[in-house]
Amino acid sequence: MKKWTFRALFAYILFGVMIYIYLFYLAGSGVPDVFRGTSADPTTFMSGKELLLSEEYSKIRNLLFFLSTPYEWLLYFFLLLFGVSRLLERWGGSISHFSIVQTAIYVFSFSFIVFVIQFPFRYLSYYFSSKYGISTQVFSSWMKDGMIDFWVNFVTMLIIVAVLYALMRRFQKRWWLFAWLLSVPFMIFMMFIKPVLIDPLYNDFYPLKDKELEQKILALADEANIPAEHVYEVDMSTKTNAMNAYVTGVGSNSRIVLWDTTLEQLNDEEILFIMAHEMGHYVEKHIYVGIGGYLLLTFIGLWLTAKIMNRTVRIHGDRLKITGVSSISSLPLILLITSILLFAASPLSNWASRYQEMRADRYAIELTVDKKAGVSSFQALTKAGLSQVHPPFLVKIFRYGHPTMLERIQMIEAYPVDHD
Template sequence: MVRKMGVFAVLGYVLYGLFFYWYLFYFAEPKLPFEYQGTKADPATFLNGRELSLSEEYSKIKNLLFFLSTPFEWVLYFLILLFGFSRVFKRWAASSAKYKIVQTAIYLFWLSLFAFMATFPLNYISYSFSKTYHISTQSFPSWMKDELIDFWIHFGTWLIIVPVLYWLMKKSNKRWWLYGWLLSVPFTIFMMFVQPVLIDPLYNDFYPLKNKELEAKILTLAHKAQIPAEHVFEVNMAEKTNAMNAYVTGIGGNARIVLWDTTLNKLSDNQILFIMAHEICHYVEKHIYWGMGGYLLLSLLGLYLIYRIMNWAVDRWGKELKINDVGDIQSLPLFFMILSILLFTASPFTNLASRYQETRADRYAIEMTKNPNAAITSFQELTRSGLSQVNPPLLVKIFRYTHPPMLDRIAKLEEYEIQQRNKEQ
């Protein structure tokens, strides 16, 4: 039975992968709707033939790797349970330490290390393709350093969460999900607060914007929006990527508006001011807080579903999965597998909410700057630098896109430009 379940899991993953390969490379050939052809949203008007070809090739590969990577985790955790690796990790932990808390830490380390090594090839392939298509400029040692930072941050975070969660399972096998969620609220707020000052600097150097003339223009926009900002932060990303980005991060006194130096190097001041106005909208409309509130509500539902699904799975397949009790640390791979499935399932809804916020931010930015040409050309340059698809396939948009596709964003800006021109006539 165990072998059969393992074969079905691997076969299901292979069929899933073949479906998305067919969907991305053969079925979902992106064709620009007729009404957009020749407009400023048409990539043929701002990308040359080679750039068009490269963007399609690169996008297909990156999308395929995305759809392969997450379900790979599900299969991995399932096989870890099915073939007794979780039991082995627990045995190693028990033989290495006397105290329960230390055993849990050792178990979590072995599980995290096994998952890291198993997923490393897909991560490296993704990095390698980014280098091949000149998106990434990062050296392998630098990339490996970031991967190891990721590993230790995730390990450290789960080292706080897992012992508490499994202690709650022992104390209340029917309400642990609720108590766990209540404890997660202050923890989530704390992590959001320290992210800009403790975690982000582990990957890159952050400093106030060097171009003081540009900073003054940005702060003028911020003051118009009644934001008490003193600095705009710049981060050195040119040594890692050719792509561009800007974002808002953190909450309270640690909230920051951040610009990648690649954005500063490739865009004009007017284009950057539009990008900054977009980010200012996220701050003004408190999108970070709305996002955090939505995340906490989803996490409440998610923990409840994990509680129900774990109990059902252990009752039905506990023997095959080598799990005697949900509260046993051996069930942790099952917890991770269900969590990953739920996050993937929820992504169309969270992405939809994010795209709505990004649409509002675009509208706010153009109303504030009233420079549609700078806005349109900035989006065109963002598309070029990241080799992004202007009009992605439907499933890609649903599961991957936290921002509206550039086709929609540029088309709306062009409509605004036409409206403004008509008003002036």
């Protein structure tokens, strides 16, 4: 145990030092010489102070991301190695003879421990976001959102864990296949209820107040053959200065949503370009492509998880205090394996996402025929979020689900349209 603990901590510290050196000393984020002075060059639309703050904040945010991910792996590993997971399982068994009650006790205790131990990283993210003027949320409101996160995640995890371990006990060799089959309707169900049950727990949603703008957006949707009757506005200015707009939900619960910060900081033409981008996802059926990709990755991921779990429990089960794969004390091992697999697959999934986002940008240009609004909206998004226009390579492939602002602005500038 001491040897494994030392090796794990040493590997984490060594990784932390290496990623710090990479982000703060080796990786460059400056705009290539060929783009200097263009509309993609942040010096043309950001002040010197904004540029400095952008570099500082981006480096800190990227460092927190790369440190928090293996920190999560370390947490799951130690919960197994020191017998905490096994202890929680026994505690649940001592309180009740009913399986669902034992599962609920375990999941709640496990979720609480993870929440507490991961709290420092969440707080640091909130602290620096507030310090650099991105977050406007007071601490009490931030903690309230954290508590909502905890309970939503607890209920969701309880359902998943109860079903998953029931499948493990019933189908010892093919549990991963049945879990994959059930994940499909569960995902669609969550997408359906999220806009009407989960999202309103965090923010107030209401019809767009600017009816003239709403009519412009609906007219754009009609031109794109998108069935839409309302546009929703969400009060985010009490929490952030960043901007966003999105389409969420499926079927009758689908919604077009604009943050009020977007409405305050962009003009109508820029907002219409952003909305045209979101409509591009709908027209090009990216939601169905995303579901297809999810099904493929989940199938491979669950199969690999089952294979790795069986081998790990067979060889190291005693050291990790796991009596069997179907024992609920193996949950940290499942989460550890899936988290590592998701991280390993993130360059591929992020690449696919960036491709779709670029396609949506092109659609927005063709629908609005307003390249100027596209460029200015992306410049405004960069300033509001203190984003890097040209992030380091590792940051891009592991963090960016959207093309870099350099790529997006240059694509708009070079894209041919009939009317500029």
